[in-house]
Amino acid sequence: MTKLRDKVVAVTGAGSGIGRALAQRLAALGAHLALSDIDEGTLRETAGSISGVNVSIHAVDVRSRDAVERYAAEARAKHGGVDVIVNNAGRTVYGSLDEVSYEDFAMVLDINMWGVVYGTRAFLPLLRERPEGHVVNISSINAMVPFAKNGPYNMSKYAVLGFSETLGLELRGQPIRVTCVHPGGIQTNIVNNAKNMTKEQATAFGRVAKTTAPAAAIAIARAIEKNKRQVFIGIDAKTMALCKRIAPHTTLQATAKFMETFGPK
Numbered sequence: 001m002t003k004l005r006d007k008v009v010a011v012t013g014a015g016s017g018i019g020r021a022l023a024q025r026l027a028a029l030g031a032h033l034a035l036s037d038i039d040e041g042t043l044r045e046t047a048g049s050i051s052g053v054n055v056s057i058h059a060v061d062v063r064s065r066d067a068v069e070r071y072a073a074e075a076r077a078k079h080g081g082v083d084v085i086v087n088n089a090g091r092t093v094y095g096s097l098d099e100v101s102y103e104d105f106a107m108v109l110d111i112n113m114w115g116v117v118y119g120t121r122a123f124l125p126l127l128r129e130r131p132e133g134h135v136v137n138i139s140s141i142n143a144m145v146p147f148a149k150n151g152p153y154n155m156s157k158y159a160v161l162g163f164s165e166t167l168g169l170e171l172r173g174q175p176i177r178v179t180c181v182h183p184g185g186i187q188t189n190i191v192n193n194a195k196n197m198t199k200e201q202a203t204a205f206g207r208v209a210k211t212t213a214p215a216a217a218i219a220i221a222r223a224i225e226k227n228k229r230q231v232f233i234g235i236d237a238k239t240m241a242l243c244k245r246i247a248p249h250t251t252l253q254a255t256a257k258f259m260e261t262f263g264p265k
């Protein structure tokens with residue numbers, strides 16, 4: 001997508017963090033917005049912080065296929081069409097693979113993996129109605145370098161990468177691009193919203209996050225306009241991705257050691 005100006009962009013999870021900052025950045029670039037989140041209150045705050053473009057808000061739980069399909073239909077009705085879908089909503093649960101409950105495991109996969117599948121499939125027919133379209137899926141550096149006690153999340157983000165790469169292949173020859181985004185640590189509410197994480201653990205996780213949400217938003221908007229297939233956000237993500245390619249086992253062990261020392265206990 002060469003220019004975001006006057007395009008219509010749908011963003012899930014737009015009530016906080018990267019989704020909110022991205023909505024603000026896209027508005028600054030002149031894009032119109034169909035914003036959604038499970039939390040209508042924070043979604044209204046995001047919409048209230050934006051002016052000068054058309055903004056619609058939609059209370060959507062991305063775990064519900066029906067709700068996501070309704071969101072696409074509403075966005076089309078309000079804006080006359082949609083050019084870009086950003087599947088951003090996400091959540092994690094803290095705990096080892098043998099102690100996380102099946103319910104929490106499913107909750108994370110339902111939001112982070114199925115939410116991306118539902119969002120993509122619901123909006124693809126709308127993107128096909130436009131001269132060019134774009135699917136943006138927010139994965140994580142955890143799709144290359146997993147953290148211990150973050151298993152369901154790591155899994156979901158590997159799945160988002162596999163889904164995005166397959167989609168890119170299947171859309172070859174069509175004017176729809178796919179970008180998979182791999183942020184490193186971004187200063188957002190993700191740790192506060194994490195299930196089973198104490199305040200101390202969230203603070204420790206938060207300390208290793210060095211990139212701001214507005215900086216992440218600038219990088220994502222640029223990646224859309226430059227049709228990047230993959231983007232790593234933050235020096236931490238870029239370094240980890242490079243090290244993983246060069247020395248996979250050592251990178252996983254060194255990251256685990258780093259997280260044991262500086263991350264949550």
Ligand SMILES: NC(=O)c1ccc[n+]([C@@H]2O[C@H](COP(=O)([O-])OP(=O)(O)OC[C@H]3O[C@@H](n4cnc5c(N)ncnc54)[C@H](O)[C@@H]3O)[C@@H](O)[C@H]2O)c1
Binds near residue numbers: 017060062193
């Ligand atoms: N913050 C980081 O360090 C980081 C790193 C890598 C990837 N990411 C990814 O970035 C994306 C955005 O996360 P963030 O860091 O801004 O976190 P955040 O917690 O600040 O924002 C996530 C938003 O998603 C919404 N959400 C949660 N469950 C939902 C559901 N079922 N349906 C609809 N909306 C729902 C929340 O209400 C919230 O507004 C996520 O996919 C996350 O995995 C974040």
